[in-house]
Amino acid sequence: MSLKVRISLPENAATNDTVEVKTLVSHPMESGFRLDTMGEVMPRNILRTLVVTYRGEKVFETIFGPGIAANPYVAFFLRATEPGEVRFVWEDQNGEVTEIVRHLAVI
């Protein structure tokens, strides 16, 4: 299963600019604390991590808890130094990985 992901990253940035990166994933983030209509606990189903690397170096990581709202939105910053790949890797609680690579142009 690969996740439906939306990423907002500027196409290009000036050298040493700090740019905002926004990510949004379609995921129920079922907390494992809710009951269904039959009164049974709905099993937990959450994303565990988002790891972001820029030119091979880890710049940002999120470890999600069940308290993160459904369809997790995470926005963070990145200092653009040189043109290169920005790699986004999400991993859910079962170890399923979704990987997206974007190019950041630096001028």
Place this chain on the structure above:
Amino acid sequence: MSKLNLKRRGLLIAGVSGWLLQCLPIRLNAEDSSLISSFYGDQSIEPSGVVLKTPSLAENGNSVSLEVEAESPMTAMDYVTEIRLFAPQNPDPELAVFRFGPGAGLARVSTRVRFANSQTLTAVATMNDGRLYSGSSKTIITLAACVEPLL
């Protein structure tokens, strides 16, 4: 006469619930600190340098936007390594952990979280040399607990 009584009852309920809301923060603070010390032990945490922004009033707790920023130059010598978010009233109080490299440029994150109840969130930032800073923000949830007791 009966109309008057109803009004009086309404006023009384409003008054009492207002008073209960006022009492809330004191109780939360005590729980808050024991929760955080279970993660950081007896290390001292400077209650400044972290700005946590949540709405002061939210209609429901299913998705509340939040922004947290730790003050730091974010250079290879001096940067924020980690920000942890705590929601003491949630069934799992550890909301999320954000980790940074110096390449992040800014230790600022926005996300959306769940609130099981009105509470004071706390963010604790760890610097690369081990110093700890924190910031808090209180949010009142008007609907959560009644509509969906288990979030």
